Amino acid sequence: MIKVLIFDLDDTLYYEKNYVLGGFREVATYLSSKYNISIELLYDRCLQILEKDGRGKIFDIICEENKFDEDVNKLVSIYRDAKPKLALYKDSIEILNWIKGNKLKSGIITDGYNKVQWEKIKSLGLEKIIDKIIVTDDYGEGFGKPNKRSYIDMIKFFNVNPKECVYIGDNPTKDFIGAKEIGINTVRIIREYGDHINAKLDSKYEAEFTIYNLNEIKEIIFND
Numbered sequence: 001m002i003k004v005l006i007f008d009l010d011d012t013l014y015y016e017k018n019y020v021l022g023g024f025r026e027v028a029t030y031l032s033s034k035y036n037i038s039i040e041l042l043y044d045r046c047l048q049i050l051e052k053d054g055r056g057k058i059f060d061i062i063c064e065e066n067k068f069d070e071d072v073n074k075l076v077s078i079y080r081d082a083k084p085k086l087a088l089y090k091d092s093i094e095i096l097n098w099i100k101g102n103k104l105k106s107g108i109i110t111d112g113y114n115k116v117q118w119e120k121i122k123s124l125g126l127e128k129i130i131d132k133i134i135v136t137d138d139y140g141e142g143f144g145k146p147n148k149r150s151y152i153d154m155i156k157f158f159n160v161n162p163k164e165c166v167y168i169g170d171n172p173t174k175d176f177i178g179a180k181e182i183g184i185n186t187v188r189i190i191r192e193y194g195d196h197i198n199a200k201l202d203s204k205y206e207a208e209f210t211i212y213n214l215n216e217i218k219e220i221i222f223n224d
């Protein structure tokens, strides 16, 4: 029987791009006032580069194109300090309420820069709702998913068997392989938007179940 539902954060419980866009706006605002260029122009260019090349080198490209004499690390810290208003997906709220109503337990395991991840968690109000939150970056380097440490700590915290847990995430490259190795049930959520919705990997990376709305987890649990 499933007792604990463990979630990934980004693109599983909320739409991460809203966070990214909020960060771009802060950086565009800073550069705009320093170099007297339109915020919208800079912001739109960030989006274009994101669509074309993904994250990673966006601020380097912006500085190069505009000949800004800027320390990119400074821009990264402005991006990370941004506190955009975030909102949970509707079905995230529904399933978290359902978990509470059914006396089940909830957890989050999330990778990413710890300061940023905790800000997101706070902004989404998850500290008050989720029973155990692990930001893998708090362990130090090398413990991000698929490393098994966070999954094992989660099981120990709730004092349950892996089979009594389910991990729900969106990214097959790292969300399921570690969880499966220790016997945690796995569910992939595919949403309308997100960086990994089209990823198709070898079966050892894939979750046992695929869903399109978090409420579908109820059926999986009832059929368990």
Ligand SMILES: [Mg+2]
Binding pocket: 008, 009, 010, 011, 012, 169, 170, 171
């Ligand atoms: Mg994710």
